[in-house]
Amino acid sequence: MRQSLRFQCTCDIQFVMTGMHATDALREADRLMTVCNACRYCEGLCAVFPAMEMRRTFNDGDLTYLSHLCHQCGACFHDCQYSPPHEFDVNVPATLATLRNDSYAGYAWPDFLAGAFARNGLVVTLLTAASVAAFVIGFVGFADPAALWSAQAGDFYKVMPHGAMVALFGLVALYPILAFVFSLRAFWRDIHGDAPRAGAAALWQALADTLTLRYLGGGGGGCTSESERPSGRRRLYHHVTFYGFLLCFAATCVATLYHYGFGWRAPYAFYSLPVLLGIIGGIGLLAGPAGLFVLARKRDSILTDRARTDMDTAFVVMLFLTSLTGFLLMILRDSAAMGLLLSLHLGVVLGLFLSLPYGKFVHGLYRLLALIKYAAERRRGTFAE
Numbered sequence: 266m267r268q269s270l271r272f273q274c275t276c277d278i279q280f281v282m283t284g285m286h287a288t289d290a291l292r293e294a295d296r297l298m299t300v301c302n303a304c305r306y307c308e309g310l311c312a313v314f315p316a317m318e319m320r321r322t323f324n325d326g327d328l329t330y331l332s333h334l335c336h337q338c339g340a341c342f343h344d345c346q347y348s349p350p351h352e353f354d355v356n357v358p359a360t361l362a363t364l365r366n367d368s369y370a371g372y373a374w375p376d377f378l379a380g381a382f383a384r385n386g387l388v389v390t391l392l393t394a395a396s397v398a399a400f401v402i403g404f405v406g407f408a409d410p411a412a413l414w415s416a417q418a419g420d421f422y423k424v425m426p427h428g429a430m431v432a433l434f435g436l437v438a439l440y441p442i443l444a445f446v447f448s449l450r451a452f453w454r455d456i457h458g459d460a461p462r463a464g465a466a467a468l469w470q471a472l473a474d475t476l477t478l479r480y481l482g483g484g485g486g487g488c489t490s491e492s493e494r495p496s497g498r499r500r501l502y503h504h505v506t507f508y509g510f511l512l513c514f515a516a517t518c519v520a521t522l523y524h525y526g527f528g529w530r531a532p533y534a535f536y537s538l539p540v541l542l543g544i545i546g547g548i549g550l551l552a553g554p555a556g557l558f559v560l561a562r563k564r565d566s567i568l569t570d571r572a573r574t575d576m577d578t579a580f581v582v583m584l585f586l587t588s589l590t591g592f593l594l595m596i597l598r599d600s601a602a603m604g605l606l607l608s609l610h611l612g613v614v615l616g617l618f619l620s621l622p623y624g625k626f627v628h629g630l631y632r633l634l635a636l637i638k639y640a641a642e643r644r645r646g647t648f649a650e
């Protein structure tokens with residue numbers, strides 16, 4: 266359906282919107298971007314508005330691209346003279362949040378799983394984790410029931426042989442990698458359009474903006490997603506979570522190097538590098554997700570896609586549980602509870618892995634691609650029509 270809508274404000278600004286879109290959310294985003302493109306009051310707040318200004322019309326890929334430049338900080342809603350109850354009903358954060366949620370399902374591979382996770386994200390993720398834990402318990406119990414219930418001096422490989430653990434992790438880790446390849450390829454194909462090729466400088470700029478969460482600053486004062494008073498807490502908790510995750514990943518890499526490079530077998534001492542990295546990262550994965558969970562409960566619901574917050578919740582809950590079970594395993598690794606705790610921890614970690622392609626985690630990857638495109642467009646100064 267070809268649209269051509271004209272809005273007239275009391276201050277005599279006119280907005281003309283044209284476009285063909287498949288969903289109501291895309292049509293609404295087109296309407297808002299057309300209004301914002303005429304107004305341009307928010308152009309200093311984040312990357313969404315400068316990227317929008319490079320366009321006169323918006324196809325589906327453009328709108329999806331803009332949605333992943335948004336951090337949902339809320340600043341443009343509070344600053345907007347056309348936000349509800351104004352008749353223009355401009356609510357950019359909620360509309361872009363809806364588009365992002367649509368894109369998780371739209372680009373997910375395989376798509377039937379995306380539906381299951383989108384509808385009941387937390388329940389499906391927890392059931393997946395419980396199923397993997399039950400599988401590990403069954404596997405160990407079948408091979409050597411005593412290994413599950415007796416103290417093993419912290420030797421995880423007496424509960425589950427190293428080869429079996431690597432095979433299980435390898436198989437489950439391969440799945441999200443494969444899913445990401447399909448999803449990111451489809452996403453990039455849709456948003457790329459005729460954007461210029463990203464050079465090294467654009468890539469570096471996009472990476473720096475991603476790692477510093479530059480656009481979660483709400484234009485400088487902070488995020489206003491809980492109230493009109495800007496706060497840096499959401500940005501802080503995102504940082505703590507992100508770097509906690511990276512440190513835990515680094516701990517796993519160092520432990521792998523110890524095992525294969527130097528022939529040093531786990532368990533490692535509490536003062537060893539992999540354990541220290543894991544402890545610091547684990548603290549980040551307790552504090553960051555807990556903070557994000559609390560802030561999400563306080564967030565003004567008018568700024569969100571109210572119907573779909575489940576996968577966001579599932580992601581932070583699974584990160585928290587990964588860290589919690591990891592700490593319990595480390596503290597009780599010399600006790601008879603180690604076998605069960607190891608099974609539980611593996612179940613949570615692998616359940617988290619399997620849910621990654623369908624929720625908030627993939628948004629980080631889409632955002633990186635969107636920022637690469639944004640940096641390339643800014644550097645070349647191109648204007649796509």
Ligand code: SF4
Nearest residue numbers: 301304305306307345
């Ligand atoms: S959000 Fe409102 S104030 Fe900001 S650019 Fe759009 S219409 Fe203007």
Ligand code: SF4
Nearest residue numbers: 311335336338339341
């Ligand atoms: S909510 Fe924040 S990040 Fe999103 S468009 Fe508005 S100002 Fe930009």
